Amino acid sequence: MKLALTIAGSDSGGGAGIQADLKTFSAHGVFGMSVITSVTAQNTKAVIGVEDISPEMVYLQIKAVFEDLPPDAVKIGMVSSASIIRSVAKGLDEFGPEKVVLDPVMISKSGHALLKPDAVEALKRELLPRCLVVTPNIPEAKALTGMSIKGVEDMERAAEKIMSYGCRAVVVKGGHLEGDAVDVFFDGREFHRLKSERIFSRNTHGTGCTFSSAIAANLALGRDLFTAVKLAKEYITGAIKNSMDIGGGAGPVHHFYELYRRAGLNV
Numbered sequence: 001m002k003l004a005l006t007i008a009g010s011d012s013g014g015g016a017g018i019q020a021d022l023k024t025f026s027a028h029g030v031f032g033m034s035v036i037t038s039v040t041a042q043n044t045k046a047v048i049g050v051e052d053i054s055p056e057m058v059y060l061q062i063k064a065v066f067e068d069l070p071p072d073a074v075k076i077g078m079v080s081s082a083s084i085i086r087s088v089a090k091g092l093d094e095f096g097p098e099k100v101v102l103d104p105v106m107i108s109k110s111g112h113a114l115l116k117p118d119a120v121e122a123l124k125r126e127l128l129p130r131c132l133v134v135t136p137n138i139p140e141a142k143a144l145t146g147m148s149i150k151g152v153e154d155m156e157r158a159a160e161k162i163m164s165y166g167c168r169a170v171v172v173k174g175g176h177l178e179g180d181a182v183d184v185f186f187d188g189r190e191f192h193r194l195k196s197e198r199i200f201s202r203n204t205h206g207t208g209c210t211f212s213s214a215i216a217a218n219l220a221l222g223r224d225l226f227t228a229v230k231l232a233k234e235y236i237t238g239a240i241k242n243s244m245d246i247g248g249g250a251g252p253v254h255h256f257y258e259l260y261r262r263a264g265l266n267v
């Protein structure tokens, strides 16, 4: 059995954060573990409360996992504050996982800040250099680079700048632009454009969390980085196509669409 760890926030609504990550790991046949950084009171419509876990407790969860269940890959999502970021960086340095995927979560789809404004610098300095790949969406890529991003060429320029912060690869996600959903992959040598048709659905809660944890699951399974990103893009496209119309806002994507279909269940 391969093992994957998510270091992220809890979403009580079950569509994003830790809950989306664990479902994604399970859908890939990978055993999932979690380090909770923050608890959000959240549903498909809004985030109505956020309470951070203490930095010491974040570090202890990392230690507990690594000392007994060393993960084959790690995904990092919501990290909330500079002090939590420092605890995560300390854990990464101490236990040295090779395959770390960073989704630099800043704002929820419903518009709530999930990273304190003064923590953006800490994220850049402390976490990016410790990661194999970072997966910003357009607003996050803008915040990380200070660049304006209006199309795929701008995404490529932003990817180059983000690489200069010390990670080994970048995927700038195009979900927030119009037209086809094009993601830009850059590993310092080559650019690849990963394209899918835009799916017109309001039920896209958790797309970024699901995409980054699918990359981590595929890395845990031993796939090379570009293959892991391509497979994650296929998986998120299917999960959005089969997303669920539940709740009064942006419903969740369907993490188990493939298993349900194979089992003859309704998706």
Ligand SMILES: Nc1ncnc2c1ncn2[C@@H]1O[C@H](COP(=O)(O)OP(=O)(O)OP(=O)(O)O)[C@@H](O)[C@H]1O
Pocket: 016, 108, 109, 136, 137, 138, 173, 174, 175, 176, 181, 182, 183, 196, 197, 198, 199, 200, 201, 204, 205, 206, 207, 208, 209, 211, 233, 236, 237, 240
């Ligand atoms: N409407 C859509 N149709 C097809 N693919 C989409 C759509 N929206 C997002 N995607 C894809 O989903 C993945 C996640 O991209 P997105 O830009 O939504 O991330 P995100 O904003 O970080 O997600 P989140 O809102 O969960 O934080 C990317 O591969 C993107 O291309």
Ligand SMILES: Cc1ncc(COP(=O)(O)O)c(N)n1
Pocket: 008, 009, 010, 011, 016, 017, 018, 040, 042, 077, 078, 105, 107, 108, 109, 110, 114, 204, 205, 206, 207, 208, 209
């Ligand atoms: C705990 C947590 N982590 C990440 C997201 C981002 O997901 P989305 O942008 O789909 O709201 C979220 N809403 N909550």
